[in-house]
Amino acid sequence: MSLSRTKLTDPKALRGYAHPLRMALLGLLRAHGPMTATQAAEQLGESVPNCSFHLRQLAKYGLAERSPGADARERPWRATALATSWDDDSDDPQVRAATDELNAAQLALYTRRAEEFLLRRADESAAWRAVTGFSDQSLYVTADELAELTRRLDEVLSEYDDRILDPSRRPADARRVSLIQLAVLSPSPTDGARPATPAPTTEAPEAPGGAR
Structure with missing residues (x-):
């Protein structure tokens, strides 16, 4: 059984995903399932309005969506797929610049994740x-x-x-x-x-x- 994937090809979508909080929010939804902006804010130490804004941006690019059948007062969000991919071999200069920006944001996320792990590895x-x-x-x-x-x-x-x-x-x-x-x-x-x-x-x- 393979994971569902969302493939980004549009430069705006690529740049839209290249944001540390959006990456963190999407990772949270994929790891823990649907959650509200309030729940996500508690997990990430961010404000609710900030998480709400960036969840809407993820939805704009097809990476997140409202979870059906949820409470109408504060409906949870869910990831539309369990993995995101993009190509690095485009000849379009706008796409190449956007993928470079996204790759840099992803590398920064990986580095931060590794540094956080090193701090607690001794335990x-x-x-x-x-x-x-x-x-x-x-x-x-x-x-x-x-x-x-x-x-x-x-x-x-x-x-x-x-x-x-x-x-x-x-x-x-x-x-x-x-x-x-x-x-x-x-x-x-x-x-x-x-x-x-x-x-x-x-x-x-x-x-x-x-x-x-």
Whole structure:
């Protein structure tokens, strides 16, 4: 079973999503299900009017909607899909600029999430400390090979989609984990960089290889 996805293609929608609070709100709806602006504000430490405004903006771009059958006094919001995607290969300069802006906002969100985790990691059990953390791996691949590798990784991770869609399928000791994938090109000598010996791979002790 695969996750439902919303694909953003319009520059306005791409820029509309590139906002830290909107990303946080959408993540909240996806993780916890429908909730009101008041409930979201309590979770995120934001004001209710601010959350209400940004939830309406998410709805404007097709990322959130009112939950049907809810109390008419304050109707909850829900995510329209469990994942958002966009392409990075457009030749349209407006789309490219918008995706760059969105990617930068997403990277900032990932960085903040990692920093928050590091602050509380010492309080986790040894079992969880042993399997969480950061690592990187240098590869020499073609663009096609990297695309195939990403597809295979996505295929493996999709085996756990049913636990997102159906909470009853989660083991009793399961916790929500974010696997963040960063595919970053190293500088090339043809780009003006001086040839150098390969940088050592850094890995956290006992951490799983490669972050996604």
